[in-house]
Amino acid sequence: MNLTYIILPVVLPILFGALIPLFHFKKRTARQWYVMAVVLINSLVTFYILLNRPEGTFQAINLAGRLEVSFHVDGLGSVFAGLIAALWPIATLYSFEYMKHEKQENKFFTFYTMTYGITMGIAFASNLMTLYMFYEMLTLITLPLVMHSMDKKSILAGRKYIFYSIGGAAFAFIGFIFILAYGNGMDFVYGGVLNYEAIGNKDQLLRFVYVLAVLGFGVKAAIFPFHGWLPTASVAPTPVTALLHAVAVVKAGAFAIMRITYYSFGTDFLHGTWAQNVILIFALVTILYGSSRAVKEQHLKRRLAYSTVSNLSYIIFGVALMTPMGLRGGLTHMVFHAIIKITLFFCGGAILYKTKREYIYEIRGIGKKMPVVMGCFSVAALGLIGVPPLAGFISKYNLATAAASEGSFLAVAGIYVLIISALLTAIYLFSVIIRAFFPGNDFDMESVKDVEDPNWLMKLPLIVFCIAIVVFGFCSIPLVDYLTDIASGLF
Template identity: 60%
Template sequence: MNAWTLLIPILLPMIGGGLLYFFPIKDDRKRMCYVMTLVVTNSVLVYWMLIQGVEGTCRALVMAHNLTIHFHIDGFSRVFAGIIAGLWPLATLYAFEYMKHEGRNNLFFSFYTMTYGVCIGIAFAANLMTLYMFYELLTLSTLTLVIHKLDQPSILAARKYMVYSLAGAAFAFIGFMFILQYGTTTDFVYGGVLDAGRIAGKENLLLFIFVIAVLGFGVKAAIFPFHGWLPTASVAPTPVTALLHAVAVVKAGAFAIMRITYYSFGTDFLRGTWAQTVMMTFAIVTIVFASSRAVKEIHLKRRLAYSTISNLSYIIFGASIMTPSGFCGGMAHMVTHAVMKITLFFCAGAIMHQTNKEYIYELKGIGRSMPFVMGCFTIGSAAVMGVPLLCGFVSKWTILTAAVTSQNGYAMLGVAAILFSAFLTAVYLFSIVVKAFFRTENLTGTVKNQDPNWYMKAPLVLLTVAVILIGVYSGPLLRFLEQIAFGRI
C-alpha cells in the first residue's frame, strides 16, 4: 500500500464530520446511517492498514527542514489505532440511543466523528511535531462535546478542561523544542533520538525537560495534581465521557508519554536517573490518591472517573519502569483498561438514560430492574479489580511482574500501591454491585424491566465478551506487545 493512503482514515472522518456540520441532516435515521457508514468504513480501513501494513512514510507537509507533518505505522501505532478503531463503532451505536433526547445531534455527531480522525492522526504520527499538532486538535474537537448541554456545569467543565489542556500543551511544547534542538531528528525512533554530542554536560537540563514534558502530556492522562478536569468533565453526555475516560483523550495522553519516553528521550538516557524516580513517583501517588478518592465519591460517573485516573497511572507506572517488560505491561493495560472502562461507563450511561439516577445511593435494588446492565457492570468491575480469567488481571500481572524483575527497589513501592489500589477498587466498585443486587429498599411490588434497547445492549454484549476473551486468551496479545516492547516491530 502507498504511504499516502495513511491520510484517508485521518481525513475521511474529519471531512465527513465537517460536512455534517455544514449540511445538517434533519432525519434521525438518515443521520444514523450516514454517521455509522462513515465510522464503520473508517474502522475497516484502519484495520486493513494495520494488518496489511503500509510501506514508507507519508510526508504530508514540510514547513521547514525539521518541522514536518508526516505519518507512519509502527508497532506502537498499531496498539493505539487498534483500540480506537475497535471501540469507536460501538460507542457510536451506543450514542444513537443515548442522544435521542439530548438535542443538537448534528453538532454532536459532527464533532464526535471528527474526533475519530484526530485520534487516528495521533496514532499514525511519525514524529513529535505531528503528534503535538493533532494533540492540540484533540482538545479543540472534544471541547464542543464537553460543552454540548450548554448548561452552567457544562460551561464550567469546558472552561476547566480548556485551561488544564492549554497549560499542559505549553509544557509539552517545551519538550518538543528541546528534542528539536538536541535530537538528531524529531521522528520517533525506538531507543530515542538525543544526540550524545549535543547533550554532553547538559544531561540534568534534559532530564528536567523530560519531566516537564511528561507532566505536560500527563494533563490529559490526569496525573495528580493535574487531574481535576476529568471528574468535572463527567457532566458531558455519557458517549463523550466514555471516549474521554476510556479511549480518546486520556489514552492520547498516556500514548504521548510513552512515545517521548521510549522513542524520543530514550530509556538508556533516562533509566536510573532522578527523572525516572520523579515520573514513577507521580504515577504511584496518583494511583493511591485517585483510588482513595473514588471510595468517597457518591456520584456514579465521577466515581468511575476517579477509577480512570488511578488506572491511567498504572500505564504510566509501567512505562516508568523503563524496561521492555514495563513497556509491554503499560501497553497491555492501555488495551484492557479501554475495554473495561468503556463497559462500565456504558452501564452507567444506560442507568442514567433509563432511570435518571446518577448517585450510588439511588441504585439500591436496581439489579432486579436492570439485570442485563448490572450483570455487565459486575463483570467489568471484577475485571478492573484484577480478578483472574478477566482482562484486567492480565495487564496488572504483567506490570507487577515487570516491576518485581526490574531490579529497581523504588518500583516495589509501586507494587504496593497497585495492590492497595486493587483492594480499594473492590470497595468502590463492588459496593455498587452489592447495592444493586442485595438491597431492595427502593423496589415495591412487581419489578419492571428497565434494561435499554439493542442500541445499547449490543455494544455492552461485545465489550463484556471482549473482557472475558482477552483474559482467557491473552497469549497472542502479549506476544504481539512484547515484539513492540523490544523494538522488533
Template identity: 50%
Template structure:
C-alpha cells in the same frame, strides 16, 4: 502499500464532521447514519493497513513546514496497537450514542464533533514523529471541547472551561519538551531507544531531564496525572458517550500514548533510567494511583466514581511506562488495551442506568440489578476485571505490570508492587459496592420506585455485551496479543 490508506482514515472523519455541520438540523435521521458510515470506512482502512504490515514503507508525508519539520503518518507496532484499539471501539461507541442521544436537539453538533474526534485520535495513533503527535494532540482539545460543553448547563460550561485551561497549560509544557527534542535530537521521528544526541553543543543532561519532566506532566494532563487531574471528574457532566470516550479511548489514552512515545521513542529509556527525573515521574505515578483509588471509594456520584477510577487505572499504564524497560513498555501497552474495554464497558453500563432509571448516585442503585440484569452483569464483569481478579483481562495486564515493577528492583520496585496491591483492594471496594447494592438491596428499599425501569434497547446493549465478552476472552486467551506487544517493545513489531 497505497499511502492513501495512512492518510485517509485521519482526514475522512475530520472532513466528514465538518460537512455534517452543514447538514440541516431538521435532517436528524441522516446524522447517525452518516457518522456510522464514516467511522466504519475509516476503521476498515485502518485494518487494511494493519494487514498489509511492513509494506507501509517510510510512511506518508501530509505536508512539510519550516526546515525539516514534517507532518507524516507511519504504522509501527505502537501505532498498530492504538489505532487498532480505537478502530474497534469507535464504531460500537457510535452505535451506543445513536440510542443515548436520540431526540437531543443538538444531535448534529454532537455527531459532527464526535466524528472529528475519531479522525484526530487516529492522527495521534499514526503519528510518525513528535511534531505530528503534538499537532493532533492540540487538535484533540479543540474538537473535544464542544462535546464537554454540549449540554450548555452551568456545570457543563464550568467543566469545559476547566478542561480547556488544563489542556492548554499541559500542551505548553509538552511543547517545551518537543522543542528540546528538535534541538538536541538527531531527528523528531519516533525511534525506539530515543533520538537524543549528546554530541550537540550545549547538551546539559540535567536540563534535558528537567525538560522531560515538564513534558511528562504536560502530556500527563490528558492522562489525568496528579496534580493536574481535576478536570477529569468535572467533565462527567458531559453525555455518557462523550465521557466514555474521554475516559476510555480518546483523551486519556492519547495522553498515556504520548508519554510512551516521549519516553521510549524520543528521550530514550536508557537515558532516563536511574536518574532523578525517573524517580520524580515514578513518584508522581504512584501518588496518582493511590489518590485516584482512594477518592473513588469516597465518591458517591456514579460517573464521578468511575472518573476517579480512571485517574488511578490510567496511571497503571504510566507505571509500566516508567519502568524504563521493554517489559514495562509491553505491560503498559497491555493495560492500555484492556483498560479501554473495561472502562468503556463500565461507563456504558453507568450511562444505561442513568438513561433508563435516572439514577445518578451509588446510594440510589438498590435493586437495579433485578430490573437491568444484563447491564449489571456486564458491569460486574468490568468491575471484577478492573479489580484484577484472575480469569478477567484486568488480571493479565496488572500481573504484567507487577512483574515489571519487581524487575525494576530495589525500594522503588517493591513500593510500586505495594501500591498495586493497595489499589486493587480499593478498586474492589468501590466497584463491588455498586454490584452489592444492585443485587442485594438493603431491607425496606422502595421497590416501586423502579417500576417501569427496563434494559436499554439493542443499540445500547449490544456494545455493552460485546465489551464484556472481550474482557472475558482476553482474560482466558491473551497470549497472542501479549506476544505481539512484547515484540513491539523489543522493536520487532509491525
C-alpha cells in the same frame, strides 16, 4: 501499499464529519446511517492498513526544515490505532440511542466523528511535530463535546478542561523544543533520537525537560495534581465521558508519554536517574489518590472518573519502569482498561438514561430490573479489580512482574501500591453491585417497578465488550506476545 493510504483514516472522519451540518437530515435514522457508514468505513480502512502495514513515511506537509507533518505505521502506533478502530463503531452505536433525548445531535455527531480522525492522527504520527499538532487539535475538537449541554456545569467543565489542557501543552512544548534542538531529528525512533555530542554537559537539564514534558502530556493522562478536569468533565453526555475516559483523550496522553520516553528521549538516557524516580513517584501517588477518592465519591460517573485517574497511572507506572517488560505492561493495561472502562461508563450511562439516577445510593434494587446492564457492570468490575481469568488480571500481572524484574525500590513499592489499589477498587465497585442486587429487606421494590434495561442499541455494545473482557482473559497470549515484540523494538 501506496503510502498515501496512511492518511485516509485521519482525513476521512474529519472531512465527512465536518460535512454533517451541511446535510439537512429529515430523520434521525438518516444521520445515523451516515455517521455509522463513515465510522465503519474508517475502521475497515484502518484495519486494512494495519494488516498490510506499508513501509516508509508519508510526508503530508513540510512547514520548515525539520518541522514536517508526516505519518508512519509502526508497532506502537498500530496498537493505539487498532484500539480506536475497534471501539469507535461500537461506541457510536451506543450513542445513537443515548443522544435521542439530547439536543443538537448534529453538532454532537459532527465533533464526535471528527475526533475519530484526529485521534488517528496521533496514532499514526511519525514524529513529535505531528503528534503535538494533533494533540492540540484533540483538545479543541473535544471541547464542544464537553460543553455539549451548554448549561452552567458544562460550561465550567469546558473552561476547566481547556485551561488544564493548554497549560499541559505548554509544558509538553518545552520538550518539543529541546528535542528539536538536541535531537538528531524529530522522527520517532525506538531508543530515542538525542544527540549526545550536542547535549554535552546539559544532561541534567534535558532530564528536567523530560519530566516537564511528561507532566505536560500527563495532564490528559490525569496525573495528580493535574487530574482535576477529568472528574469535572463527567457532566458531559456519557458517550463523551466514555470517549474522554476510556479511548481518545486520556489514552492519547498515555500514548504521548510512551512516545517521548521510548522514542524521543530514550530509556538509556533516563533509566536509573532521578527523572525516572520522579515520574514513578507521580504515578504511584496518583494510583493511590485516584482509588481513595473513588471510594469516597458518591456520584457514579465521578466515581468512575476517579477510577480512571488511578488506572491511567497504572499505564504510566509501566512506562516509567523504562524496560521492555514495563512498556509491555503499560500497553496491555492501555488496551484492557479501555475495554473495561468503556463498559463501566456505558453501564452508568444506561442507568442514568433509563432511571435519571446519578448517585450510588439511588440505584438500590435496580439489579433485577436491569439484569443486562448490571450483569455487564459486574463483569467489568471484576475485570478492573483484577480477578482472574478476566482481562484486567492479565494487565496487572504483567505490570507486577515487570516491576519485580526491574527491582528498584520504587518499582517494588509499586507492587504494593497495585495491591492496595486493587483492594480499594473492590470496595468502590462492589459497593455499587451490592446496592443494586441486594437492596435490603426494608427496600420498597415498587420504587423501581418501571425500571428496565435499555433497547438493543445500548445493550449490544455492553454485551460485546463483556465478551471481549472474558475472551482476552482466556486468550491473551497472542496479543501479549505481539505487545512484547513492540515493547522490545521489533516492530
